[in-house]
Amino acid sequence: MIVVPDDEQILFELADAVHGIARQLRVPDDLVPGPCTPIEITVMRYVQQNPGVSASDAAAATGLPTSNLSRSLRSLESKGLVRRDADIKDGRGILLYPTALADINxxxxxxxxxxxxxxxxxxxxxxxxVVVLLKKIEHALSLGPQT
Structure with missing residues (x-):
């Protein structure tokens, strides 16, 4: 895609609007067993949308360093919101699944x-x-920088 100066401005305005909207969408106070951090919400959302995802794929798709993802997973697991299952295809691998409580949250x-x-x-x-377009953009960004 060739980007010209007017495109750069509109792309910035799109990103700015999305960021502003996201900041206005609060997480409810009544999550069980209690509040989650924004990173935990990001991870829980991704695992709920992609059950059976590997931790490395979840880290890549959410843009989180593996250390941050691991910390969030430990917290979510201790809260009963994510479960880890062994990958039957690869005994060394772990797959992530949302729990029923995560689905409720x-x-x-x-x-x-x-x-x-x-x-x-x-x-x-x-x-x-708009939703279709934003989902396409989210997916493309989750793939990482294109060379």
């Missing part, structure tokens, strides 16, 4: 974010297209 987060966005939007017009 993600449901609470989903409801809180949906309620907040309903208040902020006046129409469903273009929302599906």
């Amino acid at each position: 993600i449901g609470k987060i989903r409801q809180a974010w949906t309620d907040r966005l309903i208040q902020a939007t006046d129409s469903e017009y273009f929302l599906k297209e």
Whole structure:
């Protein structure tokens, strides 16, 4: 993709808007067994969306250093939100799965974010297209820098 100066400005504005929206979407206070850090939410979200993912793939996709991911996984596991299972294809590997409690918490987060966005939007017009585009961008960014 060739980027021209006007594209750079609009891309910055897109990133700035996404960052601003993300900062306004709060995690509910009633998560069980208690609050999670933003990094834990990121990891829990990713594992819930990709059950059976390896820790290294989760680290790469979320952009977290493996040490941060490991720390978050230990915390999430101690809270009963993530479980680790041995990879039957590779005895050395570990696969990550959300627990039923994680599914409940993600449901609470989903409801809180949906309620907040309903208040902020006046129409469903273009929302599906915006979501599709943002998911494509998120996926492309999760693959890392392209050379």
